[in-house]
Structure formats: structure tokens, C-alpha cells
Amino acid sequence: MTQPWRVRLLGGLAFAVIVAAIYFPILRRRVQRAARLQQQSEEQARRELTLTLPANTGQPRVKTKLFWASSTGDGGLATTTIELPLSDDPAVRAKQVLNTLLAGPVDTELRTLPPNAALLEFYLLPDGTGIADFSEALATSLPSGIQSEQLAVDSIARTLEADVPQVQRMKILIHGQEMETLAGHLDLMGTFVVNTKPSQAPEKPAQTPAPPGSQPPAAGAPATDKAPAAAPTPAPPGKLTPGSAPGKLAQPEHKP
Amino acid sequence: MLLDVQIPLRSVVLLLGGLLPFVLGGAALKSSSPARAQTQPAAQAPVSQLTQAQPGIVPPVAGQTQRGGLSVVVLDPAHGGTDPGARGTGGIRESDLVLEFSDQARRTLEAQGFRVRQTRQGNDNPSLDDRSAMANAQRGTVFVTLHISSTGLPGTVRVYTMTDFPAVTDKTGMIAWDRAQAPFLDLSRKLGDIVQGQLSQSFKGSPSSAQAAAVRQLRTTAAPAIAVEVSSVTVDDRAELERMAPGVADAIARGVAAFRPIYEASPAARALP
Numbered sequence: 001m002t003q004p005w006r007v008r009l010l011g012g013l014a015f016a017v018i019v020a021a022i023y024f025p026i027l028r029r030r031v032q033r034a035a036r037l038q039q040q041s042e043e044q045a046r047r048e049l050t051l052t053l054p055a056n057t058g059q060p061r062v063k064t065k066l067f068w069a070s071s072t073g074d075g076g077l078a079t080t081t082i083e084l085p086l087s088d089d090p091a092v093r094a095k096q097v098l099n100t101l102l103a104g105p106v107d108t109e110l111r112t113l114p115p116n117a118a119l120l121e122f123y124l125l126p127d128g129t130g131i132a133d134f135s136e137a138l139a140t141s142l143p144s145g146i147q148s149e150q151l152a153v154d155s156i157a158r159t160l161e162a163d164v165p166q167v168q169r170m171k172i173l174i175h176g177q178e179m180e181t182l183a184g185h186l187d188l189m190g191t192f193v194v195n196t197k198p199s200q201a202p203e204k205p206a207q208t209p210a211p212p213g214s215q216p217p218a219a220g221a222p223a224t225d226k227a228p229a230a231a232p233t234p235a236p237p238g239k240l241t242p243g244s245a246p247g248k249l250a251q252p253e254h255k256p
Numbered sequence: 257m258l259l260d261v262q263i264p265l266r267s268v269v270l271l272l273g274g275l276l277p278f279v280l281g282g283a284a285l286k287s288s289s290p291a292r293a294q295t296q297p298a299a300q301a302p303v304s305q306l307t308q309a310q311p312g313i314v315p316p317v318a319g320q321t322q323r324g325g326l327s328v329v330v331l332d333p334a335h336g337g338t339d340p341g342a343r344g345t346g347g348i349r350e351s352d353l354v355l356e357f358s359d360q361a362r363r364t365l366e367a368q369g370f371r372v373r374q375t376r377q378g379n380d381n382p383s384l385d386d387r388s389a390m391a392n393a394q395r396g397t398v399f400v401t402l403h404i405s406s407t408g409l410p411g412t413v414r415v416y417t418m419t420d421f422p423a424v425t426d427k428t429g430m431i432a433w434d435r436a437q438a439p440f441l442d443l444s445r446k447l448g449d450i451v452q453g454q455l456s457q458s459f460k461g462s463p464s465s466a467q468a469a470a471v472r473q474l475r476t477t478a479a480p481a482i483a484v485e486v487s488s489v490t491v492d493d494r495a496e497l498e499r500m501a502p503g504v505a506d507a508i509a510r511g512v513a514a515f516r517p518i519y520e521a522s523p524a525a526r527a528l529p
Contacts (some may be wrong), residue, residue: 075408144342144350144406146416146485150469180384180472184334184341187472189434190421214276
């Protein structure tokens with residue numbers, strides 16, 4: 001190789017090294033940022049859902065009953081009443097109350113649902129069947145056991161019963177799929193009775209418009225009164241009623 | 257001589273002619289029996305035959321004759337294999353502990369004269385339907401599934417029975433497998449209350465009566481069935497839970513023994529094949 005060609009080759013290599021030295025740190029930062037975004041995606045999806053839905057700033061606030069675990073440690077539920085700007089649309093309203101339920105009470109020990117679980121979607125069928133589609137964390141992060149799983153379902157069903165009277169029964173999906181059990185024990189193949197009474201109009205809102213940009217309190221607990229103990233009476237709220245073969249939604253069948 | 261020969265010959269012909277309708281009738285009955293078996297509800301067939309032949313259904317409990325009393329207890333140590341169940345921070349695994357509880361309960365029940373079957377003996381994980389099938393294939397059976405919770409007041413024990421759901425039978429009288437528990441709900445509640453009453457005496461803080469919960473394992477079990485859940489894997493020392501095993505076993509055995517006359521007097525049990 002002649003002298004001029006050798007000089008050109010060495011010059012080219014030196015230029016490539018300089019470009020690489022400048023570009024590699026930028027590339028590394030981009031890769032790190034992408035990894036961070038991937039880690040946060042589920043949490044972000046949850047936040048997007050919880051933040052956008054309840055922001056009905058034009059809606060008046062209504063008294064909303066939420067059911068978390070009782071502080072007495074008896075394995076039951078207790079009612080917490082807070083005021084939220086809820087939609088008149090029952091499906092949107094159900095999303096709002098369930099997202100608030102998922103956000104949890106002030107005392108995190110009284111949670112009934114895992115903090116990383118998210119409500120992905122809520123559908124309301126014309127026959128009053130609500131389909132609540134939760135993220136996988138509801139099944140994977142919920143403490144395994146009959147007591148904890150029953151408490152989780154009861155808290156969802158009783159909250160819907162109190163705040164969304166149009167929902168007569170509820171089917172729980174996990175990430176869009178029908179699961180055999182919630183976390184190994186509780187049956188998810190059927191529907192849970194939510195409301196045995198005929199559908200009524202939602203509670204008339206209190207005349208206190210929500211301040212713009214207000215969010216539901218993570219767990220305001222102004223009025224906490226003990227909920228009646230879950231009794232194994234026929235067709236109590238939150239009890240399973242498999243109404244059809246697995247894979248099909250149950251039809252209304254429980255009479256109070 | 258001729259007459260002597262002809263008379264027996266005529267007798268044989270007449271005899272064969274007389275038997276012919278019976279032979280033909282018997283053949284006709286034999287050929288028609290499979291069709292009849294298909295159209296009849298399989299009420300007279302034993303449970304084991306039915307469950308083997310038609311796994312999607314369990315036999316009806318109505319219109320059958322009593323065959324015996326309560327003699328078999330099917331114990332179901334939950335989870336196992338790749339499913340450890342509830343796990344405590346101290347490395348406690350529900351699947352291991354329930355096996356110990358089940359072994360203890362088996363010894364106590366056998367001492368009282370019950371035949372005991374366990375849905376698993378080691379660290380395997382039969383399906384929920386396979387576990388139910390073990391009880392559904394027996395006569396005079398109660399089913400007890402054993403669990404350790406990850407919540408609740410440590411040192412307490414809760415008994416659960418399946419929540420209400422209606423029995424639905426098809427036109428042949430068969431009960432769908434996925435609602436096999438429906439005809440036994442009342443008996444299950446009675447058994448649950450008795451066992452819970454026994455447990456509440458031994459383990460302070462436990463409820464006084466059984467609670468209803470939609471436990472998947474119970475739904476497909478065609479026998480009085482309860483779930484017993486001990487609290488909890490959150491204890492610091494595994495020995496705390498192990499010390500509860502004899503008391504739990506004793507309460508189950510006394511409860512099942514006290515339940516026996518109720519079971520044998522019940523129409524649902526008397527209707528079993």
C-alpha cells in the first residue's frame with residue numbers, strides 16, 4: 001500500500017473513532033431511558049386510567065360508599081363514605097368508584113386489593129351484567145387464601161352495589177381472560193351477585209360542585225361506619241352464582 | 257315301536273317350539289337394552305361407573321335407594337407440585353404444611369373407624385376436578401379441603417362452605433359437573449357449622465359458625481364438602497402452625513363423627529346409590 005493510501009486509511013479510522021466516542025454516550029442514555037419507560041409502563045397505564053376518568057370537573061360531588069377491610073381485624077368490611085364527582089353514565093361511574101377503591105384507604109393495612117392492580121376496563125351489558133377487567137396484578141399480587149380473595153371480591157361487589165345500582169351482577173376478567181380462580185381459591189367462572197334490587201337512578205348529587213381539577217382523595221375517611229357482617233344468607237352481595245357452563249356468562253338466577 | 261319313537265320326537269319339537277318365543281324375546285330384550293340405558297337416567301348405576309363413563313356429569317341424587325351410611329372421608333391437602341400456595345416470609349409453604357395437617361387428620365379419623373382417602377400423598381398437584389372426582393366416585397363420603405391462609409388472625413381457623421347456587425338437572429336427571437355441590441349445600445353447611453363449632457373451642461378467636469365463600473374446589477364436589485383454612489403463613493415460626501395440627505385434626509374427626517347421624521338421616525344422602 002502506497003504512502004498516501006495509508007494516510008487516508010488512518011485518517012478514516014481516526015474519524016470513525018471520534019464519531020463513535022461522541023455517539024456512544026448518547027446511545028447509552030437512550031437505551032437507559034427506554035428501559036426506564038418499559039419498567040414504568042404498567043404503572044403509567046394505571047395512572048392514566050385513574051387520573052383521567054374521575055376528572056369530571058363539571059360533575060357535582062356525590063356521596064360515595066367504598067368498602068375496605070374493617071379495622072377491627074375480624075375479616076369483614078367497613079364502609080367509608082367520601083364525596084366524589086361521579087359520572088351519570090353507569091359504566092364510567094363504575095370505573096370511577098373501582099379506581100378509587102383500588103387507590104386504597106389512608107391506612108394501607110385496610111386495603112382489600114393489591115396496590116399495583118389496575119382496572120383495565122369496565123363494560124356494562126344491557127341485562128345489568130358488569131364485566132370488570134383487571135390487570136394481572138389482581139391475581140398475582142393478592143395474598144393467596146380463601147379469606148383474602150373473598151374479601152377482595154366482596155369489597156368490589158359491595159362498592160358497586162352501593163354506588164352503581166344499574167350493575168346487577170359482576171364478572172371478573174384478568175387481563176381480558178376468564179380465569180378459573182382469582183388467586184388459587186375463589187371461583188371466577190361464574191358471576192357475582194351485586195344488586196338484587198331492580199335498577200334505580202343513581203343517588204341525587206349533593207349541590208356542591210367539584211372544584212376544577214379536583215381528584216378523589218386516595219382515602220379520605222370522613223365517615224367510616226361498620227358494614228354489616230357478611231352473612232352466608234342466600235344470594236348475599238358478592239356471592240358466586242355460576243349460572244351457566246364455564247366460559248359463558250351466568251344468567252340472572254338468584255332471588256333474594 | 258314307531259309310536260314309541262314318534263312321541264318323544266313330537267315332544268322335543270313341541271318343547272323347542274314352546275321355548276322359541278322365550279329365546280327370541282330374550283334376544284330382543286338384549287338387543288334393546290343399550291338403547292334403554294341411553295335414554296334412562298343412570299340413576300341405578302353406581303357413582304364410580306358414571307364418573308368413569310361420563311366425566312362431565314355426576315349422577316342424580318333423587319329416586320335412588322339407600323346403600324349405606326357415612327364411612328369415607330376424602331381429605332384434600334390443597335396446592336402442591338409447582339403451586340406452593342400461600343408463602344410466608346419465613347419460608348413457610350402452604351402446600352407442605354397442609355400435607356402435615358392432612359396426615360394428622362387421617363390418623364385421627366382412621367382411629368375413629370372412618371376410611372380416609374387423600375387427594376395427594378406427596379408433592380404433586382392434581383387438578384381441582386381430579387380432587388373432586390375422588391370424592392364423587394365414593395359413596396357415603398364427606399370432603400374436607402385443607403388450606404393455610406396468608407391473612408387473618410394467627411392461631412385461628414375458619415371453615416367455609418360453598419355459596420348458594422341452584423342445582424340444574426338436564427332432562428335425563430343428570431346434574432352438571434360444574435354444579436355438583438348444589439344438592440349438598442344444606443348438608444355442607446351443617447357439617448361446616450359442626451366442625452367450626454369444634455374448632456372455635458380449641459382455637460380462640462375463630463368464628464362460631466361456618467362462612468360462605470365461592471371456593472372453586474367445593475363447587476364440583478358431589479358430597480358434603482367444607483374448606484378448613486388455618487391462619488396463617490405470616491407466623492414467624494413454622495412450629496406455631498405445626499402445633500395446631502392435632503387440634504385441627506381432632507376437631508375435624510369429632511365434627512365428622514357428630515355429623516354422621518345427620519348425614520344418614522338426610523334425604524339427599526338416603527337418595528345416593
